[in-house]
Amino acid sequence: MDQVLSIINVNKKFDGTVALDNFSLEILRDSITGIIGPNGAGKTTLFNAITGFLSLDSGKIIYNSKNLSRMPSCKIARAGIARTFQQLRLITRMTVQDNILLSFQNQAGEQLKNTFLFPGRVKNQEEKTKGIYGTLLSL
Ligand SMILES: Nc1ncnc2c1ncn2[C@@H]1O[C@H](COP(=O)(O)OP(=O)(O)OP(=O)(O)O)[C@@H](O)[C@H]1O
Ligand SMILES: [Mg+2]
Numbered sequence: 001m002d003q004v005l006s007i008i009n010v011n012k013k014f015d016g017t018v019a020l021d022n023f024s025l026e027i028l029r030d031s032i033t034g035i036i037g038p039n040g041a042g043k044t045t046l047f048n049a050i051t052g053f054l055s056l057d058s059g060k061i062i063y064n065s066k067n068l069s070r071m072p073s074c075k076i077a078r079a080g081i082a083r084t085f086q087q088l089r090l091i092t093r094m095t096v097q098d099n100i101l102l103s104f105q106n107q108a109g110e111q112l113k114n115t116f117l118f119p120g121r122v123k124n125q126e127e128k129t130k131g132i133y134g135t136l137l138s139l
Pocket of ligand 2: 044
């Protein structure tokens with residue numbers, strides 16, 4: 001198995017607080033990796049750094065051979081890194097399924113005109129994403 005995500009000697013300080021202290025981690029393709037640690041250990045800081053929500057003081061994050069360290073979060077998401085947040089901010093008037101389906105990118109239905117001009121295409125894509133949602137539920 002090869003590495004898909006390499007976190008190499010990353011450092012992040014908030015004023016006097018050292019949140020990430022020369023932290024390194026290799027995540028292998030097709031693996032499931034958990035990060036555990038006590039409150040304030042730096043888990044959220046690490047996730048924020050991986051997903052471009054904050055910049056590192058030093059160190060590198062490489063994903064599929066691309067250096068994410070200075071990439072904006074929208075490009076990191078398009079490169080294939082998805083995340084959730086500690087405060088989820090779900091849309092409470094929508095179903096669980098619809099909240100999850102919102103995260104699929106580049107859907108034809110994102111543009112109002114497509115729902116009028118190409119309703120078949122919009123519906124097909126929605127059926128596909130619902131299929132993926134079903135597969136996720138059965139994992
Ligand atoms: N924006 C910030 N400004 C100042 N200090 C911060 C900031 N974000 C995190 N910290 C500090 O950095 C350290 C790591 O915090 P972080 O939120 O990454 O920990 P965590 O492992 O996610 O904790 P928890 O289990 O409580 O979610 C803590 O001491 C925290 O107070
Ligand atoms: Mg946290």
